[in-house]
Amino acid sequence: MNELRRVLVANRGEIALRIIRACHTAGIEAVSVYSTADENAHWVRLADEARHIGASPAHKSYLNVDAVLEAAVDTGADAVHPGYGFLSENEAFARAVKERGLIFVGPSAEVIAAMGNKSHARRTAVEAGVPVAPGTGPLTDVDAALREAEEIGYPVLIKASAGGGGRGIRPVFSPDELAEVFPGAGAEAAAAFGDGTLYLERAVEGARHIEVQVLADTHGNAVHLFERDCSVQRRRQKLVEEAPAPGLSDALRSEVADAAVRLARHVGYVGAGTVEFLVGPDEAVYFMEMNTRIQVEHPITECVTGVDMVAEQLRIAAGAPLSFAQSDVVLNGAAVELRINAEDPERDFAPTPGTLDAFTVPGGPGVRVDTGFVTGDTISPFYDSLLAKLICWGADRSQALARARQALEEWEIAGVSSTKALHRYLLDDERFRAGAVDTRWLEHRLCEGPWTAPQG
Amino acid sequence: MTTIKTAMPGVIYRRPSPEEEPFVREGETIEEGQTIALVEVMKNFNEVKADQSGRLTRFLVEDGDEVAISQDIAELED
Known part of the structure; x- marks a missing residue:
């Protein structure tokens, strides 16, 4: 200790x-x-x-x-x-x-490196008995890529080994397109991540993004805190997250949770980590990547499990055992997180640095706002666009969503544009309210328009 | 003499990526609408385009510098 x-x-x-x-x-x-x-x-x-x-x-x-x-x-x-x-x-x-x-x-430098290389992480997942989508090892030439893609079947994703977090991914739909895109993708990866190594993975159509929170200490304890659904994305960046995943069967919930803990144990994981999966419409589960850090959307997991995850990170770092066992972790209610970004949804999500002239943060039962900003602050152009996270808990999903809707109503944000108005609309969208949308849903919905928030 | 100004605040880059050649070098002639730099704003890259043609005589910023909105970044000899 x-x-x-x-x-x-x-x-x-x-x-x-x-x-x-x-x-x-x-x-x-x-x-x-x-x-x-x-x-x-x-x-x-x-x-x-x-x-x-x-x-x-x-x-x-x-x-x-x-x-x-x-x-x-x-x-x-x-x-x-x-x-x-x-x-x-x-x-x-x-x-x-x-x-x-x-x-x-956090985990050791060795574990960060092993999971940071996405192609290597894929192989490690296979070794741990965690399912992956059909794909390849590292590839350097386009002929090998074309041969492998025939086996895998189109559409395939060209992925950068050193990418992650939704960056460095290019979907291709035919051999011609693969041949055309592959060399440039390597150059792009080299420029963006300092490593031009690529690999291929079959694109899973209609999939949901389901990720499992894990915590592991230095005493050999590894537990999961159930899953989050982060399927509401734009350009592979998350906008809305929910815990638990709406409509997920108990069997599937156990399957992803067990797989995540298996991988954490296999790599000797220490600290808080997230194992991301794609879940197909046929309920097939595929490992995507593991993030070796606390995640933006960790508060929804805190809401439904009652675990203070950053407190546990500090305990683990000090060499103490986890303060609870797996059997103590019980799902309670539902939580949703809406990312309020300084971006203008009416101008293709262009970033809007500026001054926060008004910022009246909402409150009430089950409402949590995590933000670093106060009224009068300058939102500078140098960092990401996250202004605040609105996290709402409810005894069930519909109460969590209703509280989120009320919280948005109370929240005045002036001086910069934000994604607040878009969230107001999404909360009223029938398809979203039904739950279990896939990762392409938001982009399709934004194309359909008009999404402007309803009056009143 | 006129100047080319930024439309957004952020960090300016004179090349499309670290390994590539600059969009334009001092002394070169540029066309209206040509991209001469990128400004990174909240992790998004926005092109800075010349609003008229002419010879770009001098850059007033270095690669990786912070820039304000409407800051002069290059001088143009028309």
Whole structure:
């Protein structure tokens, strides 16, 4: 056991605040790091100490390994929590933290690397007895790709080994298209991820995105916290998440949960992680990838299980066992998360940096808002567009959705455009209300239009 | 002399990707509508296009610099 006294939060915005809260609740001090743009941020003020680590662009601050490490050592932190994004899945960072004698809140650098390479992760899943979609190992030339694609059957996805999170994926529908796209996809992957290795996977039509939350400690305990449905996506970026997945049978729920725990055990996983699956209309389950960090949508799992996941991350990092057993985890009610992004849905989701002139956060039973911002803040162009997450819990799905609808009504956001109006519409959409939409549904629905929120 | 300005704040890049050649070099002649840079705004890349033709004499920003909205980024000799 290494009792944590001081944790450096290597992130910004709502997740930085979430981690600061968890630290303080556990009697641990929190240190913020911030870029020039975030100098006066709400979450920075709430930390016990704060260090400026560089200019506003992320590569000069939040992605600067040396600056973050120096701040950690300098402020006497004994652990670093990376949050999500930025350096959270950077194996070199995890290794460097450890080499400085600090604790990295997350799995080992080796596990991050093994799961970070998506082609390697696929092979590992197979070894762990977790099903994958028909596909290939790493490919370098187009002739091999064409031969393999014949076996797999079209449409196939060209995926970058070093991609993930929905990036570096190109669907192709014919051999001609594959031959045309493959070389460019390799060059793109090399430029974007520093590795041009590609592999192919059969596209699963009509699939839902179902992911399982796992937690594992250093004492050999690995549990799941059930699943989330993140099928409401645009360009492979999630907009709405739900727990549990609407309409999923108990048998299928157990199947994905068991597979996720099996994979976590197989790789010697430690910390919070998410195993993502595609579930076909025939209920076939296929492993997609594993994210080795806390996830944006973790609060809905907290709502339906009562587990404070960031608190557990800190316990695990300190070498303590999980505070509960698998048999203690019971699903209670339903929760939905709506991502309120500073994007204009009426202008093809163009980002809208600006000043938050009004930001009246809603409340009431079962309503939770995670945000790093307050009225008057500048939403800078340098980082992602997430303004806030609206998380609503209900005794059942319809109550959770009704609370979300009321919360949106109360929420005034002015100064920047946001996805709030789109969510208002989605909550009234018959197909969404019926549940179990697939990952292409939102894009099709946006094309159909008009989606402008109903009056009143 | 006129200047080309940004339409969005963010981080400016003078090349399509780190390994590629710049969109345009100082001293080259550009056409109206030609892309001369990218501005990254909340992880989205937006093209900066020349609003008139002419010889681009000088860039006023470096690759990876922060830029404000309506900031002059290049000088044009018409």
